[in-house]
Amino acid sequence: MLENFPYYNTNKNGTSNGLQIRKLVLFYVLLAFAATLFFTVLILYSPNPFSNFIFKKNATTLSHQSPLKIDPATTMNPKKESNDEKIKCDLFEGKWIPVPNGSLYTNWSCPLIPNSRNCLKFGSENADFINWRWMPNDCELPGFNAKTFLSIVRGKKLAFIGDSLARNQMDSLLCLLSQGETPEDVYTDDLDHYRTFYFPSHDFTLMAYWTQHLFSSAVKIVNGSETAMFDIHLDRIDDNWAQKLPILDYAIISIGHWFNRTNYLYEGGKVVGCIYCDEPDVPNVGLAVTVGKAVGTALEYINDCKECKALLTLARTFSPTLFEYGSWNDGGKCNRTSPSTEKQADYDFLMGVRNFQVKEFEKIKKRTTDGKRFEMLDITRAMMMRPDGHPGTNSHDPSYRDCIHWCLPGPVDVWKELLMFVLQNRDGSIGDRDH
Numbered sequence: 392m393l394e395n396f397p398y399y400n401t402n403k404n405g406t407s408n409g410l411q412i413r414k415l416v417l418f419y420v421l422l423a424f425a426a427t428l429f430f431t432v433l434i435l436y437s438p439n440p441f442s443n444f445i446f447k448k449n450a451t452t453l454s455h456q457s458p459l460k461i462d463p464a465t466t467m468n469p470k471k472e473s474n475d476e477k478i479k480c481d482l483f484e485g486k487w488i489p490v491p492n493g494s495l496y497t498n499w500s501c502p503l504i505p506n507s508r509n510c511l512k513f514g515s516e517n518a519d520f521i522n523w524r525w526m527p528n529d530c531e532l533p534g535f536n537a538k539t540f541l542s543i544v545r546g547k548k549l550a551f552i553g554d555s556l557a558r559n560q561m562d563s564l565l566c567l568l569s570q571g572e573t574p575e576d577v578y579t580d581d582l583d584h585y586r587t588f589y590f591p592s593h594d595f596t597l598m599a600y601w602t603q604h605l606f607s608s609a610v611k612i613v614n615g616s617e618t619a620m621f622d623i624h625l626d627r628i629d630d631n632w633a634q635k636l637p638i639l640d641y642a643i644i645s646i647g648h649w650f651n652r653t654n655y656l657y658e659g660g661k662v663v664g665c666i667y668c669d670e671p672d673v674p675n676v677g678l679a680v681t682v683g684k685a686v687g688t689a690l691e692y693i694n695d696c697k698e699c700k701a702l703l704t705l706a707r708t709f710s711p712t713l714f715e716y717g718s719w720n721d722g723g724k725c726n727r728t729s730p731s732t733e734k735q736a737d738y739d740f741l742m743g744v745r746n747f748q749v750k751e752f753e754k755i756k757k758r759t760t761d762g763k764r765f766e767m768l769d770i771t772r773a774m775m776m777r778p779d780g781h782p783g784t785n786s787h788d789p790s791y792r793d794c795i796h797w798c799l800p801g802p803v804d805v806w807k808e809l810l811m812f813v814l815q816n817r818d819g820s821i822g823d824r825d826h
Contacts, residue, residue, distance in 0.1 A: 480529045482812065483769040487523040487525060487773075487777070488524055490524045491522060493521045494521040494800035495534075495535060495804070498511045500570060501565075503562060504562065506787035507786045508562065508798060509798075510786070510798035513785050519779075520729075520779045520780050521800050523730055523777075532808055532812065533808065535807050539811065540811050540814070541568065543811070544595045548596040549597055550597075550600050550632075550641070551598070552600045552632045552642055553602060553644060553645035554646065554647075555648075556710045556795070557599065558586075559803060560803065561586070561598075563799055564807050564810075568597075572592055572593070574590050575590075575591060577589050584599070586599040598635075600632040601631070602632050602646070603649040604621070604623050604649055604650065605632075605689045606624055606627055606629055607627035607628070609622050619652060620652065620653045621649070621654045622657060623650075623657065624658070625656055625681075625684060625685075636702075637698040640702055641704075642702055642703075642705070643707060644705070644707065646689075647710065651666075652666070653668055654666045654681075656681065664676035664681075666678055679744045682709065682744050683750060683751045684751065687751030693763065694758070694761075695760075701762030703814075704763065704766075705767065706748065706765070706767050707767075707768040707806070708748050708749065710774055711775045712741075712794055713725050713794050723794060725792075727779045730777050731777075736775040736778075741771060741775055742772070742775075745772075748767075766813050768806060777797075777802040780802040781794045781796065782796060782797075782798055
């Protein structure tokens with residue numbers, strides 16, 4: 392029968408074409424087997440075998456147009472050119488990309504998560520918010536590594552100074568570090584505003600110092616009754632954190648949301664302005680200017696502190712509130728299930744607050760003294776794209792709409808990746824900003 396097959400003939404050397412075909416088929420079978428074996432080994436021995444391909448593709452093909460003409464260029468070296476030049480990269484401009492198994496911890500592996508931030512425990516049906524990674528436009532941000540971080544801060548003291556968003560940031564770091572070593576819970580005050588944790592194997596102390604405004608402030612009293620307003624003294628630093636500075640090696644300053652209400656501003660004991668007030672004799676200074684001044688004054692105080700070590704201070708920019716259809720008390724929601732693009736998240740108000748913080752940071756950056764260093768964690772733009780990362784109603788109190796704080800685990804964990812990169816490069820600046 393084979394003799395009747397059109398291609399089964401003998402050539403002039405008497406060799407059967409059918410035999411040649413069988414040899415060719417055998418060659419391709421062996422080639423396919425070798426390729427299958429190669430990719431099987433790749434998958435078995437890599438936690439995410441295609442991540443490098445994905446990241447490199449994004450790093451070279453992203454086209455990103457920022458509405459803000461600021462380039463805080465960061466010197467990184469994720470890839471080398473042939474002439475061994477370092478690549479300039481802005482860590483804080485980029486996009487969120489989907490990744491499998493995006494979190495290094497879970498709400499089960501970290502018992503330190505507060506119920507108010509434990510979105511997975513209290514009913515969040517969308518767990519995809521943890522499966523995204525921040526990708527700068529022109530480079531890769533190294534992932535967080537607890538052992539590396541603890542080796543960097545061995546023998547040091549680090550404090551998060553600010554409001555509940557600063558505490559949110561500290562809780563995120565605690566969860567990430569506790570995957571490698573369980574810390575000792577050393578101290579908490581009655582209001583849970585001041586916390587101290589200790590990692591004995593690395594002699595590392597992690598603290599939270601509560602302050603609402605960085606300045607001295609008090610609830611405003613009207614007709615003998617307390618109000619939701621504050622009297623804020625812009626010429627008096629809050630001693631609750633300022634007196635503790637001399638023991639620190641690292642200070643992370645953040646502030647903002649307690650200013651976002653009607654407040655009265657004082658200097659020399661006299662009213663000099665307000666936020667969201669409507670009085671003919673009191674200038675309405677506005678939120679952005681006041682928050683910028685608060686950060687600038689705090690950084691000046693740290694720079695002028697004679698008792699302080701040559702500490703590294705990081706100013707974290709404004710963390711966005713992403714309410715839709717209302718606000719905190721009138722039905723606001725944050726129930727989106729995926730990140731947005733920067734074009735979709737172009738909130739001029741939030742960037743305005745951030746811009747004044749950057750402006751004040753630049754002033755102190757130019758006149759640092761006594762070996763002190765100042766850097767900025769410019770997270771505003773990245774977090775504006777994460778309306779899916781807030782607790783919303785997914786907390787211990789379902790009537791509580793929280794579109795201010797961040798789920799744990801969640802996008803807030805990228806702040807620690809940025810922090811670790813800055814600490815790893817503490818002997819040099821992460822870049823200058825050109826306006």
